[in-house]
Amino acid sequence: MYKRKIQVMSGSTYMVSLPKEWARLHNLKQQDEVVMEVLPDLSLKITPIQSRKSYEKSYVFYLTGVRKYDIIQLVSAYLAGYDEVKVNCGRCPVEYGRGIVRELVSKTIGLEIIETSQFEYVVKNVAGDFSISVDEIVLRVFRILKMMLQDLADALARDGGREKLLELAERDSLVDKLTMYGLRVFNKVFTGEILPKDIGFKSFAEVNIYYNVLRNLERAVDHVSYLAKDLGEVDSLMNDEVKEITLNHIRSLSEFCEKVMTLYSSKSGKDFTGILSEDYENVKKTEELFRNLVASNPNFFFIYDNLYRVRGYLLDIIELISDVKFLIQRLQAAES
Structure with missing residues (x-):
């Protein structure tokens, strides 16, 4: 109003x-x-009198044979909001085209192969853009991040081995699928194809804030995944001191993540001084211990670096939650 x-x-x-x-x-x-x-x-x-823009629903893409390029371009078409993509194999081998299309389908939510011919595949978004709410996507990614941190600590404490750590790292692919689905919906709002109210928001400013919350969560998960992969290579080389400091750091970060998720879930803009004065400071203390360790043993800097970045992204999310609180206050005041 x-x-x-x-x-x-x-x-x-x-x-x-x-x-x-x-x-x-x-x-x-x-x-x-x-x-x-x-x-x-x-x-x-x-x-x-002038109606809103009408957006193309279908896009034709000609494969180049450069696998990474082809996948990036097709994912970009999905993120841009195309509901149907016709993948033309051109001069590429049929097996190559089939592999590219299957990889695209496996990376996304909603895309399915609906038509095939000798030289062309047609993939279509059959799930629609509202089968999973943006809020549900954010909460799911939050839960995955929290469980990855907890399971990472458990794997190290129990000497879970390389296989367990690599399994942890692979959860990143699920987060990528959820994130891309959410970004696709956000992009449709930014281009004016759908309205903020269609996905539960009151303004473009609010949509932009939640877009950045999801982006920060995705990046945090990326760094936990990187860490799990790298630890799988050096776990056997960690002495007791390094392992203990690493465990304490991961556990404090896991607790901090849970508090940030609870703050997000509350949707009440409740006071979060306790999170910053206690949980955040606990993370900083364990971080300082690790910094001192790395000074004398730089081989384990990658552990410090990845966890430092996760902490930073979670702090950014707290700031964004605060932004939402004040934005909603202004919107409510304007409506009253």
């Missing part, structure tokens, strides 16, 4: 400004026309 004050020009012309968000959604510019209709209840309906 928007509130505007009526301006009177020349004593007889009543003027009111249109909401900027609404005008941008309809791609309105100076001199564009709108239709105003007085409804039976005497309310006023304003409709733009």
